[in-house]
Amino acid sequence: MREKYILDNLEEKDYLDKYNIDKYDRPSVTTDIVAFKIRSQIGDTYRHNSKSNLSVLLIKRGEHPFKDMWALPGGFLRKGETIEECAYREIKEESGILPVSLMPVGVFSEPNRDPRGRIISNAYLSIISDESVLDAGTDAVDARWFDVSFVDTGDCYKLTLACDDIVLTTCLKKLKTVFKKTDFQLLDEGNLAFDHGRIIATAISILKDSSKDYDLIFDFLPEKFTLTALQDVMETIINVSLTPANFRRKIAEFVEETEEMVTGAGHRPAKLYKRK
Amino acid sequence: MREKYILDNLEEKDYLDKYNIDKYDRPSVTTDIVAFKIRSQIGDTYRHNSKSNLSVLLIKRGEHPFKDMWALPGGFLRKGETIEECAYREIKEESGILPVSLMPVGVFSEPNRDPRGRIISNAYLSIISDESVLDAGTDAVDARWFDVSFVDTGDCYKLTLACDDIVLTTCLKKLKTVFKKTDFQLLDEGNLAFDHGRIIATAISILKDSSKDYDLIFDFLPEKFTLTALQDVMETIINVSLTPANFRRKIAEFVEETEEMVTGAGHRPAKLYKRK
DNA sequence: TCAAAAGTGTTGAGTCTACACCCATGT
DNA sequence: ACATGGGTGTAGACTCAACACTTTTGA
Numbered sequence: 055m056r057e058k059y060i061l062d063n064l065e066e067k068d069y070l071d072k073y074n075i076d077k078y079d080r081p082s083v084t085t086d087i088v089a090f091k092i093r094s095q096i097g098d099t100y101r102h103n104s105k106s107n108l109s110v111l112l113i114k115r116g117e118h119p120f121k122d123m124w125a126l127p128g129g130f131l132r133k134g135e136t137i138e139e140c141a142y143r144e145i146k147e148e149s150g151i152l153p154v155s156l157m158p159v160g161v162f163s164e165p166n167r168d169p170r171g172r173i174i175s176n177a178y179l180s181i182i183s184d185e186s187v188l189d190a191g192t193d194a195v196d197a198r199w200f201d202v203s204f205v206d207t208g209d210c211y212k213l214t215l216a217c218d219d220i221v222l223t224t225c226l227k228k229l230k231t232v233f234k235k236t237d238f239q240l241l242d243e244g245n246l247a248f249d250h251g252r253i254i255a256t257a258i259s260i261l262k263d264s265s266k267d268y269d270l271i272f273d274f275l276p277e278k279f280t281l282t283a284l285q286d287v288m289e290t291i292i293n294v295s296l297t298p299a300n301f302r303r304k305i306a307e308f309v310e311e312t313e314e315m316v317t318g319a320g321h322r323p324a325k326l327y328k329r330k
Numbered sequence: 331m332r333e334k335y336i337l338d339n340l341e342e343k344d345y346l347d348k349y350n351i352d353k354y355d356r357p358s359v360t361t362d363i364v365a366f367k368i369r370s371q372i373g374d375t376y377r378h379n380s381k382s383n384l385s386v387l388l389i390k391r392g393e394h395p396f397k398d399m400w401a402l403p404g405g406f407l408r409k410g411e412t413i414e415e416c417a418y419r420e421i422k423e424e425s426g427i428l429p430v431s432l433m434p435v436g437v438f439s440e441p442n443r444d445p446r447g448r449i450i451s452n453a454y455l456s457i458i459s460d461e462s463v464l465d466a467g468t469d470a471v472d473a474r475w476f477d478v479s480f481v482d483t484g485d486c487y488k489l490t491l492a493c494d495d496i497v498l499t500t501c502l503k504k505l506k507t508v509f510k511k512t513d514f515q516l517l518d519e520g521n522l523a524f525d526h527g528r529i530i531a532t533a534i535s536i537l538k539d540s541s542k543d544y545d546l547i548f549d550f551l552p553e554k555f556t557l558t559a560l561q562d563v564m565e566t567i568i569n570v571s572l573t574p575a576n577f578r579r580k581i582a583e584f585v586e587e588t589e590e591m592v593t594g595a596g597h598r599p600a601k602l603y604k605r606k
Numbered sequence: 607t608c609a610a611a612a613g614t615g616t617t618g619a620g621t622c623t624a625c626a627c628c629c630a631t632g633t
Numbered sequence: 634a635c636a637t638g639g640g641t642g643t644a645g646a647c648t649c650a651a652c653a654c655t656t657t658t659g660a
Contacts, residue, residue: 155508233540319638324640575650598612598657
């Protein structure tokens with residue numbers, strides 16, 4: 055119908071032929087991806103369950119600006135692709151991971167957020183299961199998972215990202231919460247590139263909120279999992295502990311049993327479940 | 331801290347001086363605003379309450395492409411403003427309305443969505459109370475409120491927008507629902523400009539979903555309102571009827587009484603409430 | 607007086623929370 | 634044997650939909 059309309063309407067065709075797209079100031083458009091993963095730490099003894107940690111993927115920048123600093127994976131939009139396709143491509147290229155799904159975090163378009171000029175970032179959140187192997191060698195970039203800690207100190211919200219001996223710290227101020235999304239302002243960007251501390255803080259607020267309906271927590275786990283592992287994911291994200299009896303009843307409607315069991319753990323074997 | 335870093339790092343400064351922003355293909359960036367309002371229809375008799383309708387603001391295009399067709403208000407991003415600021419400015423310029431808040435709908439970036447070239451649209455949803463007068467003369471544009479009907483016919487989702495004798499009809503196919511947002515594909519764009527039918531359909535799905543927590547329905551009403559008016563807004567959006575007794579108990583925690591009453595309605599006067 | 611809408615009370619069904627309890631295993 | 638996590642049962646508190654009921658007004 056649209057094509058027919060164009061062909062019928064020679065006046066419009068003529069207009070489009072003469073239309074000069076350079077008439078408007080055009081910004082560059084990028085995507086940044088906040089990729090979350092749950093890292094299990096090995097327990098002390100054979101009996102104790104492991105503790106878990108939320109972690110986020112960062113890339114060491116090889117180019118200016120912010121050379122040698124840590125930044126979110128992402129990059130410039132190419133011809134012929136949508137923003138979402140760009141996000142999938144960038145994270146694949148930079149880390150070898152292909153996420154299951156991407157959730158929009160927001161558009162960051164402050165005029166001076168990038169020293170190179172007018173660059174708008176479309177941020178996405180993605181959830182990576184332990185299965186999705188990080189094929190680190192792909193693009194010869196240094197990509198690592200940083201443990202996330204995000205606490206309200208009273209003075210400010212302190213975002214700490216740690217990987218081995220590298221510790222990045224950012225201070226933020228909580229601005230408004232609109233439509234389930236809390237916006238932050240950078241007080242001290244620490245050693246994170248660009249406004250990426252702010253993007254990560256916003257992504258964490260969205261992650262916590264949307265975990266409540268047990269919709270996306272499954273993406274952190276392989277196809278088959280124990281209910282305790284699922285509870286561990288939940289507790290890691292929202293950072294409170296839950297009573298196992300009630301948790302398993304609440305998520306019962308979202309999962310179904312399999313025949314498989316986990317053995318060799320020093321206690322009663324756990325049934326494996328999958329998402330319904 | 332950032333400024334200090336730049337000054338200290340002459341190598342980076344040198345890099346930025348030589349950086350040519352034109353190296354990458356740059357799209358044009360626009361915003362489109364889906365502005366919703368509840369239109370009250372006058373009841374049959376002095377006794378009957380009025381029925382309401384969800385309506386959306388459209389602008390008649392004065393320029394090519396899609397000249398003389400109806401489109402969402404919106405326009406190109408300018409230097410020095412964020413995307414959200416651009417959205418506020420555009421709807422103000424085109425309709426005289428200054429919305430209370432804007433909610434992101436999504437980024438529409440299919441390469442061929444605009445015949446003029448690569449143009450990315452950042453869509454926002456806004457809610458307009460009857461108070462925000464439509465100062466129609468502002469920019470000499472033809473802006474009108476269209477009654478919305480959005481129904482599943484079995485074959486497709488039919489979006490019908492009607493204003494007096496103007497009726498615009500669009501057919502869409504439901505794609506996936508991810509993170510509370512349902513995505514649609516245009517089957518027949520009808521007589522709406524660009525992919526605006528798809529944007530409106532997505533906005534309606536978000537509006538319905540986020541009404542459930544009684545968070546944004548208040549934006550449709552003036553500061554003080556009756557609980558029946560609030561229930562009417564709710565019913566209009568989600569398109570089901572509710573029992574008054576239970577509705578008023580459920581929203582009790584979000585509102586507080588005022589001393590004022592509404593009289594002259596032919597029945598017991600209603601207390602006015604305001605948002606807590 | 608009466609129709610219509612405003613507003614309250616009640617009841618029974620269902621849901622959630624806390625906690626007591628039993629089960630199956632590796633060492 | 635026993636510590637540990639897996640898993641179930643249940644009482645009391647709480648929530649919610651349905652519906653009967655009273656109140657207040659304009660005509």
